[in-house]
Amino acid sequence: MSQPKIDFVITWVDGTDPKWLAEKLRTLQETDFPETQKTDSSDLRFRNDFDFLRFWFRGVEKFAPWVNQIFFVTYGHTPNWLNLAHPKLKIIRHEDFIPQEFLPTFNSHTIENHLHLIPGLSEYFVYFNDDFYLLKTTKPTDFFIKASSRKPAKSQNYSKNSAETYLPRAFFAENILINNPSRDIFPYIQMNNMALINQKYRKSDFYRQHFSKAYHLKYGMFNFRNLLLSPWKEFSLIYDPHCATSYLKSTFQKTWKSSGQVLAETSAHRFRSSQDISHLIFFYTQLLEGNFVPRSPRFSHHTMLSSDERNNQKIVQYIKQQKYHILCINDGQVKDPAKTKTALEQAFAEILPEQSQFEKS
Template identity: 40%
Template sequence: MEEKKETQIDFVIAWVDGGDPAWQRERDRYGKMGEKTAVEETGEREKSGVACDTRDVRYRDWDCLRFWFRSVEQNAPWVHKIYFVTWGHVPKWLNGNHPKLEIVRHEDYIPGEFLPTFNSHTIELNFHRIPGLSEQFVYFNDDMFLLRQVSPGQFFRDGKPLDMLALQPVVANREDAVMPYIYLNNAMVLARYFDKRENMKQQPGAYWHPGYPLLYFGYNLLERMFPRFTGFYTVHGPSPLLKNTYEALWQREGALLSEVCSHRFRSREDVSQYLLREWQKLEGNFYPVNACRFCRYYDLSDQNTSLLHVIEKKKSPAVCINDSQKVEAYDRVKRELNEAFLKAFPKKSSFETDGAGEKH
């Protein structure tokens, strides 16, 4: 029997093949500036007061995508649909005829005035426009994997996302020319609609949930001293989201979101999809849980012993493997990652055809 529309849960995964020559040509045509500009804040665009993140590391592919599909089929067979969001490239091994798979190109849902885009925020802030997407959905970056069996109740309960409301000051990180500004931009938007102390009074259980990690429980206690929001901590893992949250934000902040979506590359003037998660929490439209227990986060480096062990032994329900500037031995690290995933998920999924490992 077909599941009721209001209880369906879809997955959305956004993927880019940074090695695709056609994609590279289009990206370069629209003003790729290079790693030095993004990291050291140099170049003409920085002189004009705008810093963009166009580093190759933002688009580098580790060739682990087939393991994402294996992990979902094994650990979340209940998912209603998987929406695979892509600039246009699709791996040759991907079974486009799979009944649960919908391949969504940017032009299928992002308004034309924002295209082409190389900005993940533009891609993420328009998900509610994907035709057929369910009200409840979980957004995965392509570096987030399910390692153990999970249930729908670990993402949503009674139509509400499970998440963690944790306050944390925005850090003036001089090594990052973009993200600290985005975190502050998110907080500035939220502060226009929510009063911190009033919100704490209205939903104390959202701030003082006994299951929260001690660190963030402590942060929330300390934050009572400050009348204004100083920032938010959002667990970097699969994001449970509601389409009506998107619609509410676009209705209230359409001009801002349109401006963000007009940026071809990630910019310090952007807001991110974390704004949507924090909006849900401040509205009280979520169930508080210790989200840190669900997903372990790792920055890739040249030595990834702990991460590889977590993957092989499936030590966590989910894992996020963040690319970083720390990896110099790319080929070796890529091989080690794939070997670890192959041990964890040796069996092909029904999402794969015989052309595994190839792209077009």
């Protein structure tokens, strides 16, 4: 079996689209939120002040030219500069893969939890948010790599015609769940994910069956975190690197089969809710079933723009120095948006100066 075809999936929303805004407002007015359900329907969630999406496509063309197809998931709108005729680009609208009963949706969890239903999607795909940027040359083996000839425990990703198995690259690290009020609904969602995980998996079984993946030289200091937290009977939280995630489509299919009711309940929420299950449930499932090959945590890095100019300048330097293969740049409240945007744009243009074929000429 040759290196498998690897697809990229990216989700995007134009928070200024009048049609989208009108449907969002209408859905808000029609939705009855239970008092027990904290909900995130704010406009801030859909804001994209800097619009660096073209640099995402330039990064893919330059640093991941081997990608099979790019599935661009959207409400229906597309950037006016995007070359829709590019042979690798597939525009996927919500109605193309999300069951009609859950539409319209403004819940990213609903969208993400149905990615496996995208028509034509490969068994092997990498999921990106639109603020995850490629900064360095990558290889297919950075995301999926051939594992041993022995079938991994509970793996669905095994060819009957071949002894070869390809598994996602990732790293495992335990974490501690903290109810931080400033993070709004996220601690609740993390708690929901972990409650489901602890129902399905025994922590002691993972450490016994996959010791060489629970501890690995590539993990560096994260090994000490795992060592310190391993005595606890259950997982408090599993570390989320907030990076592009390598997924097996079959992981989604199997998880829907075993936990379809709770996933459907999430999908019924038109907006993100404190009662949701996020796509990380699929990531955790792959980890705890040993369906991954260890990768260094330094492959990617998560950052957030803020009012601290020193922090923002550090992000600019990360880009210019191409310090990581993938850099996440979350939006935040900045003092001078125009100045920050210019600095970031210049940094991206320094490493990605040429227009890609994904942009209209």
